[in-house]
Amino acid sequence: MTFFDRADNYLNSLIDNIRADLGVSTAAEREREREDARVIDEFHEANAVAGPAKVLEVDFKAKQNAVDHKCDKYEVVHQRKPTVVLRRGGNFTIDIKLNKVTDVKKEYELKLYFNFGNTPSVHKGTQGVITMMGKTMFDKSHEEWDARMVENKGRILTLEVQIPSIAPVGSWNMATELKPRDPAADRSARQLMRQDTTIYILFNPWNKHDGTYMPDENGRNEYVLNPVGKIWQGAYPARGRHWSFGQFDDVVLPGCVLLLERSGLRHEARGDPIFVSRAISKMVNSNDGDNGVLIGSWSGDYSDGTSPSQWAGSIKIMEEYVRRGRPVKYGQCWVFAGVTTTVCRALGLPCRPVTNLNSAHDTDVSLTIDEYVDKKGEKITTRRRSGADPMGLGDSIWNFHVWNDVWMDRPDLPPGYGGWQAIDATPQETSDGMFQCGPASHEAVRRGQMELKYDVPFVLAEVNADVVHWQEDETAQDGFRKLFSNKNHVGRQLLTKKVGTMESGNYADDDKEDCTDLYKPPEGTKAERVTLQMAARRSRNARHAFRFPSLAEEDVNFSIEDIDRIMIGQDFSVTVKAEHIGEVNRTVQIVLKAGSTYYTGAPAKPITEAGGEFVLKPKESKTLSLPVPYSQYYSKLVEHAMVKMVAHCRVEETSYAWMGDDCFEITKPAILVKALDKAAVGRPLKIEFSFLNPLPEKMTECVLEVDGPGLSRPKTIPISDVPANGEMKWPYTLVPRKAGEFVLIATFNSTQLVNLSGSSSITVAEA
Incomplete structure (x- = not known):
């Protein structure tokens, strides 16, 4: 039996036990449990004087300790048989119930064993051994296990235990050893008892000694405790789609442990947020054949699984992953990022999804996205030269791409490089032979320090690569001469949800945080250019693009009109402007093309095109427009309903070639989510x-x-056909089980239109 087989057997047993405990016991069951406990107590009281002292049970006070550790939202804490959820660096209280009145300090030696993994070791930090000497104060450092005696009253021994601030995160268990202090006592009086209670120990951003410490309370509430959020999608200006992270759901913590076990990450390394976050970025996708959470697909055919646009949150994905034990179909970047957020927050690692508009996929560490044209200015499609490319895209610019920021200290880097780090679970490029990415320090990316771990060059290119245009020229080195560079197209805007605020509208601005400046200096500034040039000097593949000057004579400026958004069903047009700044006439040729595109930037279907040639006099400007009616574009749309307009322009006299594009998303209606009554518990x-x-x-x-985490379990509801230009209206009834502020999220998909979403905040009062 392999290591992974043993780990899976252990985890499957753990998960089965947890799932079997779901539900709430009835009043009659609770009364029977109390009666059974009374009978057992009477029995032990009657027999207390006979034989050595024994541990009967350990009360981990799961609910009380969970409140103290800010873990009371985890559903496993509130099951009939509560699971213990704690944060490292904190203290928790336990009651040890004995069979007789015993002065442990004088008569017995009590040891506590805390075990992690298949082969726990004190030396490796995966086992804690505490010998109770009767002390009433902690005297060990915050990096060690320790315990103090709170009370030894009757048959109950109350202890307070200190968890090391560097303890590995995941599923622990505890055993007790009780033996007489008298060396002449019968060896049979020694009792070793393993507890069957699962103890989850998590990262602790509230503790200053923890590597995930986040000093801002509002930040901790958002990036660790908030079970819902927004993920921005689409072209500029992007729309915010609500996502249910659901990190407190009863299936998530077992799923996280399963994920880490299958990652192969050493148990002793699971206390380091650097390695844990890197393992998460590897295991949320399944491209390495390691039974990760999600299978990525960009094919457009999802008939044997679930379309990425259909997911409303992470809970259903994690449920399917745990229950079936195999990867879930299907995910794309925002789904990978949503699940990554769930896993990180569940383990106590502060995390947020980040959307990059116009995200470069640089395949050769050149820090450029290279576009090639022939002598006539026609685009040349080049094959990728090297590397793994699971989507077959080569160099490309994704209309948007979503990854994650995680918060941690970076003791492996120079001072000042801690804080937010980028990780990416979408399988684009391999790192150390695996489809994983990060953690890449924001500060390292911002400064262009390519040599610092992990995957800084890839993230830097995503947010700040130049788009370089080359023209075929047999006299030039490598057969192409550089025409011009677009220095501000990539990384147009990086967005995440603002702390504390969340609006219901998809295009709301109040809950949107622009974090572009965390990744790079402002576009066009000297600092931004110096950063990129410094990075280019560290990459052999980047040097040629940043060294060669433009050779073309540029006296005609071209620009393409940006379109922010068009509501589906409307007609639109796109316009290119040519402005002559020279002193002699120029003959200009323009070809305008419209086509649907996948959000990865890959072309889908052509829609229409137009062309024209005209002469520009000195200081003269002219425009060319291409109308695109609804009847032409609707049937050509693919996922996300994105349209890309491309202009190929050429000046006859100088052979100057220019290409510009504008990509935008056809807007879809938002779902209105409306509560028809006042919400109250049990009603x-x-x-x-x-x-x-x-x-x-x-x-x-x-x-x-x-x-709606805390309000409604995820549900899939087939509904009736929606008439042409008619209203979709669907009733739904739920019964809130607890009071508080919640968000209810809805998504809608049909054969004709997909990826509609909406949400509403709902306040549930006590009954």
């Missing part, structure tokens, strides 16, 4: 989901996904 709450169909045709095979 049925009627909800209505609605939107207007903007299409002149019926929507069929409609599916509504509903999710």
Whole structure:
């Protein structure tokens, strides 16, 4: 039996036990449990004088300790048989119940064993051994296990235990050893008892000694404790889509342990957030054949699984992963980022999803995205020269890409490089032979320090690569001469959810945080250019692009009109402007093309094109427009309904070639989520989901996904067809089980229109 087989058997047993304990016991069951406990107590009281002292049970005070450790939101704490969830660096209280009144300090030696993994070791930090000497104060450092006696009263021994601030995170268990202090005592009086209670120990951003310490309380509430958030999607200006992280769901912590076991990360390394976050970025995808959480697919055919746009949150994904024991179909970047957020927050690692608009996928560490044209200015499609490329894209610019920031100290880097670090679970490029990425320090990316771990060059290119245009020229080195560089297209804006605030509108601005300046200096500044040039000097592949000057004579400026958003069903047009700044006439040729595109930047289907040639007099400007009616573009749309307009321009007299593009998302209606009653615990709450169909045709095979951590379990609801230009209105009833502020999230998909979303904040009062 292999290591992974043993780990899986152990984890499957653990998960089965947890799932078997789901549900709430009835009043009659609770009364029977109390009666059984009374009978057992009476029995032990009657027999207390006979034989040596024995440990009968350990009360881990799961709910009380969870409150003290800010872990009371975890559902496993509130099961009939509570699971213990604690944070390292903190203290927790236990009651040890004995079979007789015993002065442990004088008569017995008590040892506590805390074990982690299959082969726990004190030397490796995966085992803690505490010998109780009766002391009432802690006297060991914060990096060691320690315990003090709070009370030894009757048959109950109350202890307070200190968890090391560097303890590995994951599933622990405890054993007790009780033996007489008298060396002449019968050896049979020694008792070793293993407890069957699972103890989850997590990172502790509240503790100053923890490598994940975050000093800002509001930040901790957002990046560790918030079970819902927003992930921005689409072209500029992006829309914010609500996502249910659900890190407190009962299936998530077992799923996190399973994920780490399958990662192969050494148990002794699981106390280091650097290695844990890197393992998470590897295991949220399944590209390495390691039974990771999600299978990525960009094919457009998801008939044997779930379309990435259909997920409303992470809970259903984690449930399927744990229960079936195999990767889930399917994910794309925002799904990978959503699940990564769930796993990190569940383990106590502060985390947030980050969206990069116009995200470069640099395949050869050149810090450039290279576009090639022939002598006539026609685009040349080049094959990628090297490296692994699971999507077959080569150098490309994704319209948007989502990854994660995690917060930690970086003792492996120079001072000042801690704080936010980028990790990416979307399988794009290999790192150390695996599809993993990060943690890359924001500060290292911002300064262009390519030599610092981990994967700084890849992240730097994602946010700040130049788009370099080359023209075929047999007299030039490598057969191409550099025409010009677009220095401000990539990394147009980086977005994440603002702390504390969350708006219901997809295009709301109040809950949007622009974090671009954390990744790079402002575009066009001297600092930004110096950063990129310093990085280029450290990469052999980057030097040629940054060394060669432009050879073209540029006296005609071209620009393409940006389109922010168009509501689906509307017509639109795109315009290119040519402005002559020279002194002699120029003949200009322009070709405009419109096509649908995948969000990765890969072309999908052509829609329409137009061309023209005209003469520009000195100081003259002219425009060329391409109308695109709804009837032409609708049937050509693919996922995310993105359209890319590309302009190929050429000046006849100088052979100067210019290419510009504009990518935008066709806007879809938002789902209105409306509570029809006041929400109260235990009282049925009627909800209505609605939107207007903007299409002149019926929507069929409609599916509504509903999710709301703490309010409603994830549900998939097939609903009726939606009439052409008609209203979708669907009733839904739920019964809140606890009071508080919650967010209910809905997504809608049909054959004709996919990826509609909406949400509403709901306040549930006590009954």
